[in-house]
Amino acid sequence: MDQLSTKHLLGIKQLNAKDIELIFNTADNFKEVINRPIKKVPSLRDITIANLFFENSTRTKLSFELAEKRLSADVINFSAAASSVSKGETLIDTVNNILAMKVDMVVMRHPNPGASIFLSKHIDANIVNAGDGAHEHPTQALLDAYSIREQNKDFKDKRVVIVGDILHSRVALSNIFCLQKLGAKVMVCGPPTLIPKYMESLNVLVEYNLDKALAWADTVMMLRIQLERQNAGEHNVKLFPTLREYHQMYGLTFSRLDKLKKLPIIMHPGPINRGVEISSEVADSKSSIILNQVENGVAIRMAVLYLLASNSTLKD
Ligand code: CP
Numbered sequence: 001m002d003q004l005s006t007k008h009l010l011g012i013k014q015l016n017a018k019d020i021e022l023i024f025n026t027a028d029n030f031k032e033v034i035n036r037p038i039k040k041v042p043s044l045r046d047i048t049i050a051n052l053f054f055e056n057s058t059r060t061k062l063s064f065e066l067a068e069k070r071l072s073a074d075v076i077n078f079s080a081a082a083s084s085v086s087k088g089e090t091l092i093d094t095v096n097n098i099l100a101m102k103v104d105m106v107v108m109r110h111p112n113p114g115a116s117i118f119l120s121k122h123i124d125a126n127i128v129n130a131g132d133g134a135h136e137h138p139t140q141a142l143l144d145a146y147s148i149r150e151q152n153k154d155f156k157d158k159r160v161v162i163v164g165d166i167l168h169s170r171v172a173l174s175n176i177f178c179l180q181k182l183g184a185k186v187m188v189c190g191p192p193t194l195i196p197k198y199m200e201s202l203n204v205l206v207e208y209n210l211d212k213a214l215a216w217a218d219t220v221m222m223l224r225i226q227l228e229r230q231n232a233g234e235h236n237v238k239l240f241p242t243l244r245e246y247h248q249m250y251g252l253t254f255s256r257l258d259k260l261k262k263l264p265i266i267m268h269p270g271p272i273n274r275g276v277e278i279s280s281e282v283a284d285s286k287s288s289i290i291l292n293q294v295e296n297g298v299a300i301r302m303a304v305l306y307l308l309a310s311n312s313t314l315k316d
Helices: 017-034 059-070 091-099 115-120 138-152 170-181 197-202 210-216 243-250 290-309
Strands: 048-053 074-079 105-110 126-132 159-163 185-189 205-207 219-222 265-267
Touching: 017 059, 017 138, 017 170, 017 290, 048 059, 048 091, 059 074, 059 105, 059 126, 059 138, 059 290, 074 091, 091 105, 091 115, 105 115, 105 290, 115 126, 126 138, 126 290, 138 170, 138 219, 138 265, 138 290, 159 170, 159 210, 170 185, 185 210, 205 210, 265 290
Parallel strands: 048 074, 048 105, 105 126, 159 185, 159 219, 185 205, 219 265
Antiparallel strands: none
């Protein structure tokens, strides 16, 4: 059986193109399974998975839990808000207590960049990063690329623009790594204050004008403004004036799309701020594959969990 090159999924940076193709091919099989009348397979029977969410989530949390249940794993859920973290318990103590209950795999979302990497150095279970601060969100990038692959088959010469709050986005960084490993060209677009200077060193194109970016791209990935992570920039200057002005400059609307020769594929990882980065009309249009992304998330997460469980004897 083909195997991943890694024991954990900490970020796309640690995967190679062969790993990504293996995840996609495995997800193809699981997508077929979840569309059957009986959607469950016994692949992870006797495996116990803990979902540790130290930060809010709708899609990722539900999608992992569903993926785990479809694979017949035993599942326990932990949410920081309702836990002893509020009494001062550390991350390592929390996780070691959970592992003492004989847990095999840990899926973790955490507000601190690098939290999953830190954990992988201290515990023996397989770790899946479900989003760590503004660092990486690997399963989101995998499901995004898988959704593009469904539309296009091949990534060579594909042009993907990621639009919006790149500065605070783990989705952007994971997608840049993933799409580049698969051979696509990547551009980022947004206000200069929300595009970090290191972007050009990642070999991505940078464009501040949304109309020019749309004319270049065949796929548009819209990101929400992460209001919960907006700190004033250098010299205490606001990173953008108002949401209304942001929408005028960077909102995806049909009045912009109507100027293009061909409509691009439109994506969004969610949650959407309707009327800010994207109009409702565009989000719900035929060009939008936003709900296909959500559907594919379950198959991708089943593939990741299944492949990592087969790799549990690998060293870090
Ligand atoms: N896309 C995504 O990570 O959404 P949630 O924050 O709802 O999990």
